[in-house]
Amino acid sequence: xxxxxxxxxxxxxxxxxxxxxxxxxxxxxxxxxxxxxxxxxxxxxxxxxxxxxxxxxxxxxxxxxxxxxxxxxxxxxxxxxxxxxxxxxxxxxxxxxxxxxxxxxxxxxxxxxxxxxxxxxxxxxxxxxxxxxxxxxxxxxxxxxxxxxxxxxxxxxxxxxxxxxxxxxxxxxxxxxxxxxxxxxxxxxxxxxxxxxxxxxxxxxxxx
Amino acid sequence: xxxxxxxxxxxxxxxxxxxxxxxxxxxxxxxxxxxxxxxxxxxxxxxxxxxxxxxxxxxxxxxxxxxxxxxxxxxxxxxxxxxxxxxxxxxxxxxxxxxxxxxxxxxxxxxxxxxxxxxxxxxxxxxxxxxxxxxxxxxxxxxxxxxxxxxxxxxxxxxxxxxxxxxxxxxxxxxxxxxxxxxxxxxxxxxxxxxxxxxxxxxxxxxx
DNA sequence: AAAATCCCGAACAAGCTGTCCATTACCCTA
DNA sequence: TAGGGTAATGGACAGCTTGTTCGGGATTTT
Numbered sequence: 001x002x003x004x005x006x007x008x009x010x011x012x013x014x015x016x017x018x019x020x021x022x023x024x025x026x027x028x029x030x031x032x033x034x035x036x037x038x039x040x041x042x043x044x045x046x047x048x049x050x051x052x053x054x055x056x057x058x059x060x061x062x063x064x065x066x067x068x069x070x071x072x073x074x075x076x077x078x079x080x081x082x083x084x085x086x087x088x089x090x091x092x093x094x095x096x097x098x099x100x101x102x103x104x105x106x107x108x109x110x111x112x113x114x115x116x117x118x119x120x121x122x123x124x125x126x127x128x129x130x131x132x133x134x135x136x137x138x139x140x141x142x143x144x145x146x147x148x149x150x151x152x153x154x155x156x157x158x159x160x161x162x163x164x165x166x167x168x169x170x171x172x173x174x175x176x177x178x179x180x181x182x183x184x185x186x187x188x189x190x191x192x193x194x195x196x197x198x199x200x201x202x203x204x205x206x207x208x
Numbered sequence: 209x210x211x212x213x214x215x216x217x218x219x220x221x222x223x224x225x226x227x228x229x230x231x232x233x234x235x236x237x238x239x240x241x242x243x244x245x246x247x248x249x250x251x252x253x254x255x256x257x258x259x260x261x262x263x264x265x266x267x268x269x270x271x272x273x274x275x276x277x278x279x280x281x282x283x284x285x286x287x288x289x290x291x292x293x294x295x296x297x298x299x300x301x302x303x304x305x306x307x308x309x310x311x312x313x314x315x316x317x318x319x320x321x322x323x324x325x326x327x328x329x330x331x332x333x334x335x336x337x338x339x340x341x342x343x344x345x346x347x348x349x350x351x352x353x354x355x356x357x358x359x360x361x362x363x364x365x366x367x368x369x370x371x372x373x374x375x376x377x378x379x380x381x382x383x384x385x386x387x388x389x390x391x392x393x394x395x396x397x398x399x400x401x402x403x404x405x406x407x408x409x410x411x412x413x414x415x416x
Numbered sequence: 417a418a419a420a421t422c423c424c425g426a427a428c429a430a431g432c433t434g435t436c437c438a439t440t441a442c443c444c445t446a
Numbered sequence: 447t448a449g450g451g452t453a454a455t456g457g458a459c460a461g462c463t464t465g466t467t468c469g470g471g472a473t474t475t476t
Contacts, residue, residue, distance in 0.1 A: 008442065008453050030324070033432060044455045049434065088399055112328060116238070116320035138398045143386050148398065150370050151363060151390050158362035162355050178351050182359050186394030190346045190356065191296055216422050216473065241463060252424045257465065 013051060015041040017062050020055070025104055028113035029059070056117055063121040070125065088134050089180050091126075092156060096172035096179075099160060107164050110157060126153045155183045221259060223249040225270050228263070233312055236321035237267070264325055271329040278333065296342050297388050299334075300364060304380035304387075307368060315372050318365060334361045363391045 019041035023032050034055055038048050052058045099106045109118050130152050131145075138145060159179040163170060227249035231240050242263055246256045260266045307314045317326050338360050339353075346353060367387040371378060 006443065006452065012454075034434090035432065045433095046435080046437090046456080047454050050453080054433085088395060112324040116324065120320060135399050143390060143398065144375070146374060147367070147370050147386060148390070148395065150366050152395070154362045154366035155359060158358050159355070162358050166354060167352070178355060182351060182356070182394070184394045184396045186390070186392045187296060187356065187360070188392045188394075190351065191343050214421065214474070220423080242465090243463070253464095254425080254466080254468090255423055258422080262464085 009051070012041075012043055012047060013061075015043055016048065016051070016058055017065075019043075020058055020062065021105075024108050024114065028108065029055075029115035029118060030113075059115075059117055060121070063118075063125070067125055067128075088130075089152065089183060090133050091129050092179055093173070093176050095156070096160070096163075096176045099163075100172045103164070103168075106160065110161050110164065122157070123153055126156065152183060155179065217259070220249075220251055220255060223251055224256065224259065224266055225273075227251075228266055228270065229313075232316050232322065236316065237263075237323035237326060238321075267323075267325055268329070271326075271333070275333055275336075296338075297360065297391060298341050299337050300387055301381070301384050303364070304368070304371075304384045307371075308380045311372070311376075314368065318369055318372070331361055331365070334364065360391060363387065 016037060019037050020032075023036055023040055027036070032055060034045075034048060037055060037058070038045055052061065108114055109122060114122075127149050130149050134145065134149060134152075138148065156179065159175055163175045167175075224245060227245050228240075231244055231248055235244075240263060242253075242256060245263060245266070246253055260269065316322055317330060322330075335357055338357050342353065342357060342360075346356065364387065367383055371383045375383075
């Protein structure tokens with residue numbers, strides 16, 4: 001029986017992916033050359049091109065792996081299946097916490113430093129997540145489902161980015177609370193003429 | 209009196225900016241080389257570097273000009289100054305209409321094709337706009353002003369992008385209505401427990 | 417018209433990109 | 447464990463890009 005894949009090839013691919021990630025952390029994606037990557041991975045030039053067509057191909061393949069892993073992990077956890085549709089933002093809490101733990105990675109992925117590809121790949125992954133948590137029917141059909149999905153994903157990324165760039169000291173749950181409040185209730189509650197009292201333990205002052 | 213700037217220099221800069229814009233429309237920003245730009249502009253290589261340090265510098269300088277123009281146009285229109293704070297999304301309607309008229313330009317700027325620089329420059333411009341329209345005090349201080357600004361800008365860009373990519377047939381006012389509804393009222397209105405039946409005359413299915 | 421400024425074109429070193437090849441090292445399986 | 451198959455290597459290649467430098471020529475400004 002032929003093994004899934006040749007061990008050498010697997011090693012090479014792994015080395016390249018790790019090199020890419022490491023380099024992105026310290027130089028950002030755009031600034032990288034194929035040269036940098038193969039140096040870091042200690043892999044021959046021709047070997048690289050035997051596996052990938054360029055650095056973008058390498059990056060994409062990394063995300064594809066990630067997506068497949070997530071898909072599996074998800075169908076595995078599908079045991080406790082419900083509670084989803086109550087809360088269309090169910091993903092966010094875990095996500096913010098995860099981001100806090102791997103702040104370095106998220107920073108490079110989310111900020112401009114990951115490049116356009118990273119950005120859109122992440123949007124894809126999040127979109128899939130959100131689409132599943134979103135109830136199948138929306139009131140009145142006035143707003144297309146897909147629009148809502150994009151709206152949520154965009155808002156989440158905005159929150160994440162703002163957190164890292166401006167208030168990295170906040171706790172995940174604080175950011176999460178703000179994100180949910182704004183996304184669920186909208187702006188109207190913040191600016192109406194009514195002075196509704198909110199007993200919120202305001203975390204920290206705004207510095208603009 | 210020394211003229212503001214040498215006529216030749218001005219011509220050169222103009223030619224370069226126009227070349228950049230034209231090329232971005234057909235190839236996207238990332239794919240461009242300085243070579244392409246000076247060919248299109250019919251300008252000598254050394255001349256280019258006498259004015260800008262690279263293509264990014266050229267792009268940035270273009271946005272800076274734009275920002276200054278907008279700033280002037282704004283302080284000029286500041287005659288009818290109020291009505292702002294009633295509607296924190298006042299900018300959107302005009303913006304969507306403008307985008308419809310110059311769809312090609314917006315497409316290249318907003319989608320990935322404009323590159324990270326364009327993206328962040330646009331966010332900057334919009335942020336300034338939104339910040340001014342946003343009432344100075346927000347209820348309860350629970351959510352920092354800047355967070356709200358970013359939220360709005362992100363939602364607007366999301367709407368714009370979705371419009372171009374998925375439903376370009378919609379009119380500006382339709383998109384505007386959806387954008388405002390979602391941003392002002394949030395999701396909560398869309399997902400209540402009530403099961404309202406809708407005889408959906410859905411135009412086209414969500415295709416992912 | 418003279419002086420100041422700008423543009424041009426060409427040439428340069430340095431770097432990156434993909435692609436080839438012959439050779440070597442490794443892996444898989446029988 | 448031996449041998450055929452497969453992958454990795456290093457080097458060399460043409461073609462492209464980037465910035466920089468120069469002197470001569472053209473245009474503007476004063």
